[in-house]
Amino acid sequence: MSDHDDHLHPPAPMVDEVSEFEVLELAVRELAIEKGLFTQEDHDRWTEYMHTLGPLPAARLVAKAWLDPEYKELAVKDGVKASLEVGVDWVSGMPTQFGTPSDYCNLRVLEDTPTLKHVVVCTLCSCYPRPILGQSPEWYRTPNYRRRIVRWPRQVLAEFGLQLPEDVEVRVEDSNQKSRFIVLPVRPEGTEGWSEDQLAEIVTRDVLIGVAVPKPGVTANAKRPVRKAVNPYGH
Amino acid sequence: MNKPHYDREHHVKKATGIGDPQCFKGEAGKPKFNVGDKVRVRDLPDIFYTRTQGYVRGAVATVAEIVYESPPAENESWDNTEVVEWFYSLVFKMTDLWPDYPEYFAKDTVETEIPEHYLEAV
Amino acid sequence: MTDVNPDYLELDKEMNERALDSSPIELLERIKIEGRVWEELSEEYGVNNPDPPWRVSLESTCDQLAGGYWAPFNVCLPKEERESPSDDKVDAIERRWEEDDLVAKHYADVPFPERQLLALAHTLVRRGIMTEQELAAKMKSVSDRLNMVDGAYEDEELSNPGLANKQGA
Numbered sequence: 321m322s323d324h325d326d327h328l329h330p331p332a333p334m335v336d337e338v339s340e341f342e343v344l345e346l347a348v349r350e351l352a353i354e355k356g357l358f359t360q361e362d363h364d365r366w367t368e369y370m371h372t373l374g375p376l377p378a379a380r381l382v383a384k385a386w387l388d389p390e391y392k393e394l395a396v397k398d399g400v401k402a403s404l405e406v407g408v409d410w411v412s413g414m415p416t417q418f419g420t421p422s423d424y425c426n427l428r429v430l431e432d433t434p435t436l437k438h439v440v441v442c443t444l445c446s447c448y449p450r451p452i453l454g455q456s457p458e459w460y461r462t463p464n465y466r467r468r469i470v471r472w473p474r475q476v477l478a479e480f481g482l483q484l485p486e487d488v489e490v491r492v493e494d495s496n497q498k499s500r501f502i503v504l505p506v507r508p509e510g511t512e513g514w515s516e517d518q519l520a521e522i523v524t525r526d527v528l529i530g531v532a533v534p535k536p537g538v539t540a541n542a543k544r545p546v547r548k549a550v551n552p553y554g555h
Numbered sequence: 556m557n558k559p560h561y562d563r564e565h566h567v568k569k570a571t572g573i574g575d576p577q578c579f580k581g582e583a584g585k586p587k588f589n590v591g592d593k594v595r596v597r598d599l600p601d602i603f604y605t606r607t608q609g610y611v612r613g614a615v616a617t618v619a620e621i622v623y624e625s626p627p628a629e630n631e632s633w634d635n636t637e638v639v640e641w642f643y644s645l646v647f648k649m650t651d652l653w654p655d656y657p658e659y660f661a662k663d664t665v666e667t668e669i670p671e672h673y674l675e676a677v
Numbered sequence: 678m679t680d681v682n683p684d685y686l687e688l689d690k691e692m693n694e695r696a697l698d699s700s701p702i703e704l705l706e707r708i709k710i711e712g713r714v715w716e717e718l719s720e721e722y723g724v725n726n727p728d729p730p731w732r733v734s735l736e737s738t739c740d741q742l743a744g745g746y747w748a749p750f751n752v753c754l755p756k757e758e759r760e761s762p763s764d765d766k767v768d769a770i771e772r773r774w775e776e777d778d779l780v781a782k783h784y785a786d787v788p789f790p791e792r793q794l795l796a797l798a799h800t801l802v803r804r805g806i807m808t809e810q811e812l813a814a815k816m817k818s819v820s821d822r823l824n825m826v827d828g829a830y831e832d833e834e835l836s837n838p839g840l841a842n843k844q845g846a
Binding site: 334335336337338339340341342343344345346347348349350351352355357358362363366367370371445446455458462463 | 708711712713714715718719721722724729730731732733734735736737738740741742773774777781789790791794795797798801806807811812815816819820823824
């Protein structure tokens, strides 16, 4: 998000129409509050917090690790501590001060090597390192991705445009308990002498999940169509 | 008639400012397995809730890391946090999980975290 | 988990009784067909934001429903001992599974996050947390409020981020 320079530009265009979905969202929320399932205050506090989240801190963590071997060691050893340096406090940063139903306080940073490529999934639901990476993309939440990536990882990665040679081990990290994961990829060639800002720009959300590798010049996630699951496993 | 009291604040009090799973640190004793050990995931019965995936049950893995201490999700989901155990990050070979996984990609693996009571030495 | 409290087995029965009825809901079917999705609206109005302004609020509602920290299976409290409606919190993982099932069954052709919203409303109605009629009535009052002429809801705007986000996000 480029909210820092918002005030320099005229206001962005708005949708001047209330859709049925917008009404439904508000209606569901208000009824849930009226029925005592949660309070407006808790919802406000949480929503406000969620608005502050995005993939930038994780991208910065990776860029810093590429530039500073000591920081890299810390990141791999203690992701929670390393997160502090990019402004993410896994414990006290959240409104609850201890984590949430789906955001526990254990970040593990998975270091790729030229012969090891990590990719993250949550086969059971859709656990995601939200405090440092923001909201998960829809494809990450779909049964299609969750069921197939542990079963046919190379096919799924190929659908993202990532074909890996046989001598590279693909390691699928199934996020099923209290750790959350981001991938620390190999720094690509052609980035010699780059600053932390320049490096952080090519560390996209998809790179941090592990379905893409960083490339100079590529600063956005590829569009991914969401398909129905085929050959589903389990559930 | 007195209603039984459910202490819903217990976890909040324990974890605030410390974090979860950090708040269970030091409660599990000595880990039973070491990094590098071969272990098998037991196919234990669970009612309603488990976070031990079906596809790893019965499979053999290598302990990659001893990660943290926590009550297992299977108990915690019932608010039972008395028994705290070690969690292990395990690496499974794809070819051990899926019989038709191609041999030329035999290096490929899955890594996931499993609590100690699900594991037996091989 | 090898020692099973026999009380829990009783609850297994109740759990089955609560197994989700996944038949279509008329109100939601209508919205599915008539509602204008963000993909359409953002293109028509030239808005760049890939997500509708209510997406984070929806996500937040799902989190709040999952309970303060993790949701114990409150169905394991006998009905008469549930202290408040919040004891009927929807467990996070169950809700996710229901979302997957309902989306596959009814809402596969609706884009995201509209389909997540339809699935959530579906879950809540079928679990008896709100009725279809209540939801329809609430939608009517919300819609009247949102479509009110300028100024009338200024105060509400301050206390309601849902409305504020509409402008800001």
